[in-house]
Amino acid sequence: MSGGLLVAGTTSDAGKSVVTAGICRWLTRKGVSVAPFKAQNMSLNSFVTREGAEIGRAQAMQAQAARVEPTALMNPVLLKPGGDRTSQVVLMGRPVGEMSARGYHGGRQAALLDTVVGCLEELRGTYDAVICEGAGSPAEINLRRTDIVNMGIARAARFPVLVVGDIDRGGVFASFFGTTALLSAADQELVAGYLVNKFRGDVSLLEPGLDMLLGLTGRRTYGVLPFQHGLGIDEEDGLRVSLRGAVRESVVAPPVGDDVLRVAVCAVPLMSNFTDVDALAAEPGVVVRFVDRAEELVDADLVVVPGTRGTVRALRWLRERGLADALARRAAEGRPVLGICGGFQVLGEHIEDDVESREGSVDGLGLLPVRVRFAREKTLARPVGEALGEPVEGYEIHHGVAEVGGGEAFLDGCRVGEVWGTHWHGSLESDGFRRRFLAEVARAAGRRFVPAPDTSFAALREEQLDLLGDLIEEHADTDALLALIEHGAPAGLPFIPPGAPS
Structure with a gap:
């Protein structure tokens, strides 16, 4: 076969990323x-x-679902917000500058279509099929002229479009109809x-509505995916703890030892790669929660200061909320703190920043x-090393260059007492290192916590990807999907004028 599909959504967070991953895993298994x-x-x-090259984690996850190595080709444009109105533009895996939303949509975006x-x-020349993910909604009519990610790319490639709607939010029929009706005839x-x-x-109970939707739009529904608890897949920016987790606080598998271990993650502004703590949440007996108040650190056995796109802004936020003082007290008392990337930087003595915040x-x-x-x-790198006697792999994404002036070496960062800092994202996914680190945390916290000897983060992630493939295989019309991918959209689909039906 040779073909493709664009998975669009009625809204952001409708499920485009996970549906794309599920289709990739289903096709790969075929x-x-x-x-x-x-x-x-x-x-x-x-x-x-x-x-x-730097790409979105969602596309790296989808590549894993397809069992292929991720490359910059899979996400040629990445926008990393630095505030409400500006973003860093990453083109083919490399940053090319900061740009306002008006400046980007005003001219730069359309120039990137080629x-x-x-x-x-x-x-398309390398693979049998390419499954594209859209962004937001294809019916953002104010942005259609410069669109390169929804109908713009579908039109250029002549790919059929499958629109995903989150029925758990409500209003899914209106969303399907309205999304379609707002598009031009060619779209x-x-x-x-x-x-x-x-x-x-x-x-x-849903089927009568699906039949009515077919009558109104002339378009069929290709499947109804059930709500699935415990999905833990890297998406774009949803605040969740994945694999064994939930929004804001993880659901804990029973501990191996007598105690659980409580991890508090400071929810700093412009928090980035907070997926680093997913591997902690995957451990039986580890509770992970995101916090924004100093009092929420009191009962934590480990506090994580995660990555951020705004290091100086995060530092100011920590001070304003009393979290900075709480972290200092923890350090003085010998209670564990881990800083990752931007979180590592704020734990240091001094920052000279004429690039990100320009605050000097x-x-x-x-x-x-x-x-x-x-x-x-x-700095964009995939370092490999050793810590606590265990092999570790990670990845680095940062502008800050750290000069370490003392302490014990730790993953190109350092450790002083029970305060640890590193630029390495993803290090906690290395199973042996994670277990040794958690054992150190438990010792310092006085907890009778025992890391599970057989937790494999990679295996848990594979289970999740297989679960997504199962959802597609069991609850979508896969024969019809396959025909859609190979042959494109059916001919003669009716045009729905805005305002219809009468």
Whole structure:
């Protein structure tokens, strides 16, 4: 076969990322070579490919679902918000500058269409199928002229479009109809039909509505996916603890030892790659919660200060909320603190930043003997090393260059007492190292916590990806999906004028 599909959504967070991953895993299990693709992603959760390119974590996850190595071709444009109105533009895995939303949509975005189409065509020449993920909604009519990620790329590639709707939010029929009706006639020609996501209850009660939707739009529904608890897959920016987790606080599997271990993650502004703590939440007996008040650190056995796209802004936030003082007290008392990337930087003594915040010299929290200077060139790397006697792999994404002036070496960062800091994202996914680290935390916290000897984060992630493939295989019309991917949208789909039906 040779073909493709664009998975669009009625809204952001409708389930495009997980549906795309599920389709990739389902096709891969059928022996189809498949690649994911997202022309433009806006996310603070990113990943470094083996060739040193930065792409969205969702596309890296989808590549894993397809059992292929992620590359910059799969996410040629990544926007990393630095505030309400500006974002860093990452093109083909490398940052090319900061831009306002008006500046980007006013001209730069349309100029990138040739680049993203070229990437898509290269993938099409390599794989049997390419499953594209849209962004937001294809019916953002104010942005259609410069769109390169929804109907713009679908039109350029002549890909059929499957629109996903989250029925758990309510209003899914109106969302399907309205999304279609707001599109131009040429765009509507490619909208093949719909996929209902996160349904709870008896599907037979939904079927009359699906029949009415078919009558109103001339487009069928390709499946109804049930609400699935405990899905833990890297998406764009949803605040959750994945694998064994839930929003805000993880659900704990029974501990191996006598105690649980409580982990508090400071929910700093512009928090990035907070997926680092997913591996902690996957451990039986570990509770992970995101916090924004000093009193929430009192009963924590470990506090994590995660990555951030705004290091100086996060530092100010920690001070304003009393969290900085709480962290200092923990350090003085010998209670564990872990800083990752931007979180590592704020734990240092001094920050010189003329790049990210442009605030110049700023005092850090002084918990680690580290001085940070922000460089204009971004560090993108896939380091491999050892810590606590165990092999560790990670990835680095940062402008801050750390000069370590003392302490015990730790993953290119340092450790002083029970305060640890590193630029390495993803290090906690290394099973042996994670267990040794948690044993150290438990010792310092006085907890009778025992890390599970056989937890494999990679295996848990594979289970989740297989579960997504199962959802597609069991609850979607896979024969019809396969025909759609191979042959495109059915001919003669009716045009729905805005305002219909009468």
